Amino acid sequence: MHKVASEFAVSNGILKVVDGNPSLLSCTLLPSPVPKVLLCRAQSIQCDFNLLYHRVAMNHEFLDDVLKPVLAVDHYLRSLWGIYSRIRTNEITQDIVLGLNRSDYMLHVQGDLCDTKRTSLANRLQSTVVAAQSDIETQDEAWDGLLIRQVEFNMIACSFCGLAQRIVPQHRISLSLHGISSDLNNRVPDCFSADKFSEALLSACRMYVEDCSRRNLITSNISILVVVGKNEKNIYDQRALIGCLLLKNPKVNVLYHSFDYLKTGLKLDVNSRLFVDNQEVAVVYFRTGYTPDAFPDDETWDVKYQLERSLAIKCPCIQYMLANTKIVQAALSKPKYLSRFFNPDSSSYLNILSTFAHQYTLDEEMGISDSTEIQFVINDCLLRPDNYVLKPQREGGGNNYFGEELVQKLKSIMNHSEKKLYVLMERIQPYIFENSILNSTSASGELNVKKMVTELGIFGAILACKDEIFLNEFSGHLLRSKPLESNEGGIVAGYGCLDSPFLV
Numbered sequence: 001m002h003k004v005a006s007e008f009a010v011s012n013g014i015l016k017v018v019d020g021n022p023s024l025l026s027c028t029l030l031p032s033p034v035p036k037v038l039l040c041r042a043q044s045i046q047c048d049f050n051l052l053y054h055r056v057a058m059n060h061e062f063l064d065d066v067l068k069p070v071l072a073v074d075h076y077l078r079s080l081w082g083i084y085s086r087i088r089t090n091e092i093t094q095d096i097v098l099g100l101n102r103s104d105y106m107l108h109v110q111g112d113l114c115d116t117k118r119t120s121l122a123n124r125l126q127s128t129v130v131a132a133q134s135d136i137e138t139q140d141e142a143w144d145g146l147l148i149r150q151v152e153f154n155m156i157a158c159s160f161c162g163l164a165q166r167i168v169p170q171h172r173i174s175l176s177l178h179g180i181s182s183d184l185n186n187r188v189p190d191c192f193s194a195d196k197f198s199e200a201l202l203s204a205c206r207m208y209v210e211d212c213s214r215r216n217l218i219t220s221n222i223s224i225l226v227v228v229g230k231n232e233k234n235i236y237d238q239r240a241l242i243g244c245l246l247l248k249n250p251k252v253n254v255l256y257h258s259f260d261y262l263k264t265g266l267k268l269d270v271n272s273r274l275f276v277d278n279q280e281v282a283v284v285y286f287r288t289g290y291t292p293d294a295f296p297d298d299e300t301w302d303v304k305y306q307l308e309r310s311l312a313i314k315c316p317c318i319q320y321m322l323a324n325t326k327i328v329q330a331a332l333s334k335p336k337y338l339s340r341f342f343n344p345d346s347s348s349y350l351n352i353l354s355t356f357a358h359q360y361t362l363d364e365e366m367g368i369s370d371s372t373e374i375q376f377v378i379n380d381c382l383l384r385p386d387n388y389v390l391k392p393q394r395e396g397g398g399n400n401y402f403g404e405e406l407v408q409k410l411k412s413i414m415n416h417s418e419k420k421l422y423v424l425m426e427r428i429q430p431y432i433f434e435n436s437i438l439n440s441t442s443a444s445g446e447l448n449v450k451k452m453v454t455e456l457g458i459f460g461a462i463l464a465c466k467d468e469i470f471l472n473e474f475s476g477h478l479l480r481s482k483p484l485e486s487n488e489g490g491i492v493a494g495y496g497c498l499d500s501p502f503l504v
Contacts, residue, residue: 026497034501162240193476198245200461208282223253229288274310
C-alpha cells in the first residue's frame with residue numbers, strides 16, 4: 001500500500017530536486033495527530049504576530065537599541081543595517097511593505113504533569129490509527145498540560161506554503177487507501193496557504209500601481225521578481241505558489257533571477273522604478289538572502305541595496321529582515337519589551353506572551369538578560385544541557401546546538417564577544433507519536449514505524465504602509481515532522497518530512 005501512496009505523492013507534486021531531477025520529497029505516510037483546540041489557538045494569534053513584527057520593524061529606536069550590541073560583532077547584520085541606514089536618508093522611498101510570514105511552534109508537554117495526565121495525553125496522541133477511533137475533543141480542559149511554544153518567527157523565504165496546500169489531498173487519499181477514516185474533510189483540514197500568499201502578492205502589485213499613480217508615474221505591464229539562490233532544491237514549492245498566482249492573474253509577469261544575474265540585469269530610472277529585462281517590477285519577492293553566503297562580494301551587496309532603494313514593494317523589506325533576528329525574538333519574550341508594542345492589559349499581549357519559551361542572551365551589555373540571570377542559566381545549562389538549545393542569529397536551519405555540542409560551544413564563547421551572537425533558549429519538550437515516512441527509496445522496501453515529533457507552522461500575510469494596515473490575515477498551516485532522534489527539522493535538507501494535521 002505504501003508504494004501506491006508514494007505514487008500518489010508524486011502525482012500530487014510532493015517533490016524536490018535531486019541531481020537536477022524531480023524526486024519525492026519526504027512526507028509522512030499518514031497525517032499526524034494534532035489537537036484541534038491548539039491548532040485553532042495558534043491560528044487565532046497569527047494576526048497579532050504579524051502586527052507585532054510590523055510594529056517592531058517600523059520602530060527605529062527599538063531596532064537600534066536591541067541590535068546595536070550585535071552589529072559590532074556580526075558583519076552580515078552590520079551590512080543589512082548599513083543598507084537600512086542609507087535607505088532612511090533617501091528622498092524617494094517605498095513605504096509600502098509586504099510580509100509573507102510563518103510562526104513555528106511545538107506543542108510542549110509540561111514537565112510537572114502527573115503520571116495519569118501524561119499517560120492520558122500520550123495515549124490519545126499515540127498515532128493517527130488510534131486517534132481515528134475517537135471523535136475530535138473540543139474542550140480546552142481535555143488538553144491541559146499541552147502548551148503552544150513558539151520555536152521562531154520567520155519573515156523571509158518562508159518555505160512550503162505551496163506544498164502545504166498539496167499535502168492535504170495526498171493525506172486524505174492515504175487515509176482512504178488504509179481505511180482509517182471516512183471523515184476526511186473534518187479530520188484533515190483544508191489549507192489554502194498558496195492561494196492566500198498569491199493573493200497577497202497580487203494585492204501588493206495593485207498597491208504598487210496605485211502608488212505610482214499618486215506619484216504621477218505611468219506603469220507599464222508589471223512584473224514580480226523572485227530572487228532565488230543557486231541550485232535551488234525546493235523549486236516545486238515555489239512553483240506551486242507562483243502557479244496559484246498565475247491562475248488568478250495570467251497577465252502578471254513573473255521573473256526568476258539570482259543576485260549574480262541582477263548585477264548586470266537590473267536598472268533604476270530617475271524615479272527609482274525598478275526594471276529587470278526591460279520589465280517594470282512591482283514586487284521583489286526574496287527567496288534567498290537570509291545567510292551571509294548569499295553575499296560573497298560587494299557587488300552582491302550593492303544589488304541588495306539597489307533593490308531595497310527601488311520603488312518596488314519588497315517582500316520582505318530590509319526592516320523586516322532586521323526585525324527577524326533571534327536577538328529581537330529574545331527581547332520580545334520579555335514583558336518590558338513586548339509592552340512597547342501592545343497594551344499589557346490586551347488579549348493580544350497576553351496571547352503572544354503565553355507562547356514564548358524562556359530565552360536568554362549571554363551578555364549583560366545587550367540589556368535583555370541581567371548578570372544574575374545569565375550566570376544562573378549558564379550553570380543550569382552546563383548541568384542539564386538537554387533542557388536547552390543554543391541558537392545563533394543565522395536563519396536557514398541546521399545551525400543550532402544541542403546536548404554535549406551545546407556545552408562545548410557555550411564554554412568556547414563565554415569569554416569572547418562571539419557570545420553576543422547567540423541566544424540560549426529553554427528546550428521545548430513535544431509529545432511523541434508514531435508514523436512512517438515516504439521518500440524516494442520507500443516504494444521499494446518495507447516502511448518502518450518511527451517515533452516522531454512535530455512542528456506546527458502558521459502562515460500569515462500583512463500588507464501595510466507605516467501605521468496603516470491594508471491586509472493582515474491568517475494564511476494557512478504547515479506541519480513538519482521528524483524522527484525523535486533528530487534535532488534539526490529541515491525537510492529538503494533531509495532532517496524531517498512534510499506532514500499535515502489529523503485533528504483530535
